[in-house]
Amino acid sequence: MLWPFNHFRKPRLAPPGTIEAIYGMIVTQAREPMFYRDLGVPDTVNGRFDLLLLHLWLLLRRLRTAQGGTELSQALFDRFCEDMDDNLREMGVGDQIVPKRMRAFGEAFYGRVQAYDQALASDAEALASAICKNILNGAGMDQARRLAAYARAAEADLGRTGEPALLCASFTFPPVPPEEVTP
Template structure:
């Protein structure tokens, strides 16, 4: 289980550069304009957060099969938590409210990843429904199907790359607008 507070009790990891590279790859893809322009992902703080979570889930799913993937996954999750904490503080959220917001982020992460994992066992339409609910605010199921097709194409692409490319953060996600359901 990924635990959001492990960074308080663990020394800095030598994997820091690797984790930053992978996280940078995730953030870059989640900011891809075509998600917002062509696939109707809401271009809001919540829409961007949910798309970041989708990509984080995709990479964490792939890291399950990598040697040392557990440590990388935990480090990546910790980096995500630190990034969210930093973003909250930059947005002016008070020190007293940050822990509650971080708890909400954790609940969102676990809820969405559980929904996506469950949907994978039920097929692409179930994944589209989960994406519609979590990313598209329950609207535009047709575009959610395209995002689901993209997510499945991304899983295949991530599964097909070698560990060195993944760990270096040089892996590439598919181009969102080119993936068709």
């Protein structure tokens, strides 16, 4: 007789490779050149980190309402932490310092999540202010407004995305808005 020991395994929350695919989508979108060229995001390690956090927050926010989203959210956050750890080690940060830096990354993540959630619940200007402070280093309120409009559009797009598409990495982020041309 065969014994069904599969009940000891963690339940599979998404098809194999889905976490990597979704995290890859977040990273790819955060590296979109228009953010840096047209929206004033500093093309620095910190600027790229903050834009990655913005996209991770947007997706995790949507997953809060999806069945099975909690597990997927945790897996994505774990993948983010693994990526940050790998990047620190590639940059030559020593084993003694990595935990301190990871703690700082976690604090940055949770601080921004709280700030963006509160701002999104308020108004467009509040989200632009939070983005200006956290991503644009306090400068460029016009660009922050455009980035906030993008974030709201991304949230709306993700909100319209069905759960199967979310859980199988079959969704896209909206395009980055081109620079507005005034006549």
